[in-house]
Structure formats: structure tokens, C-alpha cells
Amino acid sequence: MGELRRRAYLTAMQVVSWLPRTELPFAAPSRAELLQPLPVEEVAVVAPVPATAPTARVTEPAAPAPSLPRVQIKPVRAEPPVSPVSDAQEPAEPALAKLPVPRFALQLYRAGNCLLLVELPTGEPFQSRDPAYLLLKDLLRAAGLPDAPQLLGEPVRWPLLARGNLDQGPQAAREFVQGYVMARVEEQEQAPASIWLIGLPALRFAGEAEADSYENELSIDGIGSAWALPGLELLMDEPERKAPLWRAMCRVRSRWETS
Template identity: 65%
Template sequence: MIPELRRRAYLSAMQVANWLPRVALPFAAASRPELLTPLEPAREVLELEEVAPVAPAVAPATTIEHPLALERPKVEVPRPSAVPRVSVKPEVPDEAAPEPSPAKPVPQPPPRFALQLLRAGQCVLLVELPTGEPFTSRDPAYLLLKDLLRAAGLPDSPQLIGEPVRWPLLVRGNLDQGPQAALEYVQGFISARLEEESACACLWLVGLPAVRFAGEAGAEAYNRELQIDELGSAWALPGLELLMDEPARKAELWQAMRRVMRRWQQSQVESTNE
């Protein structure tokens, strides 16, 4: 059985204004006297032409007073339910959780190039081998190189310094042969050869692989002077194949050569005076 206050709330929600129980309800308030007054019986009205039956009114059910109904309603104190309440705590980030490890860098494929180190007078040349093989006397690229040396006032028969540097060094294996490894190897190779040779007034870097892996620069450095740690002053030149394919580059190269020539010309004068 439900208490009186909750019962009235249910009846109000169902829009029931007056109601009478069939039996005495425990903990219920006493009924109002005006609700217990019996209603008069409905009369049937007979007409001559038409007899319209009238539905009899439903008499309210007579309530039976129970001794408990006269008592004062008791207030039921809600008791705690047997089912424990589950309290939801806000999630707190775990400070001790390890941070995700950074992704390992993807190894870059090894570059492919061949370089030859030459000496012409007071200058040392690191020249890209267009075919990957050493120059021959009838090679068009070698003939163009001889023309450049004569225009610079240097001997046109350069001397070979060591074997060509071919990269990658190994065809197979797990050794790192990426761009950074190639740069360190080329710079170390040139530094070791320069220590064995006499003074170098200027290092020529002929071709993009020479400029990139010895001068740490790109094609934008063509015809410019570079200052390289442990290697000294250098001059970046386009590749011999590129000069043959694009002859218009020779004019810009000649203008740059006129500015750089003072380095080895002054060195030649000093060596002659000694």
C-alpha cells in the first residue's frame, strides 16, 4: 500500500478529482461527508412520439468505514534501498602513464653518384663523372673541363688524386648509406687528401653531387663561393653535362670565374716569389 500523499499525487496526475475506495485503505485520510451522500435515482422520461432511453447515472460506491480510516495517517519514513548506489567518479588522467615513443625516422634511400678528385696548379677539383667512369682523353666532358682550366689560367692537364668515389659503397648490407652518411664520407675523403697535398687556394665543386655532398648546398649555389668547415674556400660550378646541354650557362660561369680567379692567381704569384 502507498501512503496518502503519494496516492493523491498519482490521482492528480490522472486528473481524478473525486474518488471512493472499495475497501478501507490503511494510512488513508478520513472521507469527506459530502462525498458519502447518496445520489437521487434517475427518472426515465417517456415521450409520445419517440422514446429516448436515458442511461442511468452510475451511483457512487458506498464506502465502508473502517476503524483504521479514522485514525491519523502515518507518515512513512523512506528506508535506504538494499541495492548500493554506484558513484561515478570523474576520470583523472594517469600522470604515471608512459608517453608514446616517437616514431623512428624512415631511412632514406642511398644517393647514387661518382666523383673524381683532381689537381690543377693551385686548385683542387672535385668533379662529377657523368658516366660513372673515369675521364678519357676524347671524352667531351673532359675536353670541356680542359677549356675551363685554360680560361682560368690553370694547367689544362689535371692530375688524378686517388680513385673515384662511388656511392653507395656497398651493394648489400645494413650499413647506413643515406645522404647524411654520404656527406660525411665525401668531406672526410677530401679533408684527408688535402692534408697530403700542398696548399690549395680554392676547391672547385663541379656538378650537383659535388656541391651537395661536399659543400652542403644545392643548385642555387652555382657560380658562388662557399666557405666549408675543414675544407676552406670552395667554388660551386654546374655539372659538365649541364654546361654542354645548356650553353647559355657558360656566360654566367665566365663572369663568376673572373671574380674568383684572384684567389689562385695571387697564390701563384706568392709561390713564384718564394
């Protein structure tokens, strides 16, 4: 240990005066006044050494270090923080982490006595020769519905605003999509027999369900009976999904055929 670090340690321990037992490496020279022998009358009496013991070299006692005041440290018990809120008020709930803003585009159609809430894979309305739109027409023909669905309103794109402090999280998106679909249902002269939710965004934000509900029927408050389908892009990427979808369609198609 170097001299500067050694003196820093001793200062931190409040050691004012000290002498080493042995010669310290890298130490500064000792102060000569500390090595002077004490007066004879102050030298302590040393007990006689037994004859059998070897003669030991007696070192002169070092000058006594000035006594320091003894500090008594009392353990401090941690007290709970005092809240400025009165006892009658409940403590505020911790702030929740802000959820990411979902991004999707949905289009609402009517085909016969069914409504279709379809995820737009590109975010833009379908064109007549789009592969996804051709697949949608095939699904409608297989279900016994008109294969030229009628547009209902403009596409629903989320988030609504590119900037601003408006809450556009998942809960706000769910409330908006459900309110939009309910308003379109009320505008119809005849209530739809079923609403197809095609794609995960349609299923998640209109039906409050996840992908494990594909090919199943759902009952949604304010909307009615719904049928969950995988997205058109997913059906094209994974053709093996078409077989269970066909079996589910055979099971539920009686709902719109008998209406």
C-alpha cells in the same frame, strides 16, 4: 526489408517479442497464439468516445513483452597511456623515415694550386676524348690553370655497398665525401688556393649546398675556400649557363692567380 534482416535487427536491439502495427511485406506468417484475445478481466477500460467522433475500430492490445533489465551506460573518460618508462627518463623520439640512398660518382683532380672535385657523368673515369673531359680542359685554360689535371686517388662511388645494413643515406655520404677531401687536402705539400666543386653531388656532399649556390664561393670547415660550378653534362645541355659562369670566373680567379 527481408524477414531475416528484420529479425537480425530486432535481435541486436534485444527485442524478444513484438507485433507489427500493419501487415509487413515479405514477412513470415504471424504466430496464432499471439493473436488470441486476452481474458475479459485483463482488458483495459477504454474511455468513452464522444458522439461527434466517428466510431473507431479498437484493436486488442498485444501481449506485453517480457521486461528486460535496464543497463546503465556510463561514459568512459579516455586516460593517457601509461608509459613503462620512469618519469626521470625522456620519451623516445619517433622513428624518422629512412631517406633514399644517393647515387653518384666523384673524381678528385689537382690543376695548379686548385683541387677539382668533379662529378663523373657516366660513373667511370674520364677518357681523353670524352666531351665532358674536353669541356673541363677548356674551363681550366679559361681559368689560367694547367689543362692536364692530375688524378688524386680513386673515384668516390656511392653507395659503397650493394647490400648490407650499413647506413648509406645522405648524412653518411656527406661525412664520407668531406672526410675523403680533407684527407687529400692534408696530403698536399701546399694547401690549395681553392677547391672547385663541379656538379650537384660534389656541391651537395662536400659543400652542404644546393644548386642555387652555383657560381658562388663557399667556405667549408676543414676544407677551405670552394667555388661551386654546374656539372659538365649540365653545361653541355644548357650552353646558356656558360656566360654567367665566365663572369663568376673573372670575379674569383684572382684567388688562385695570386696564391
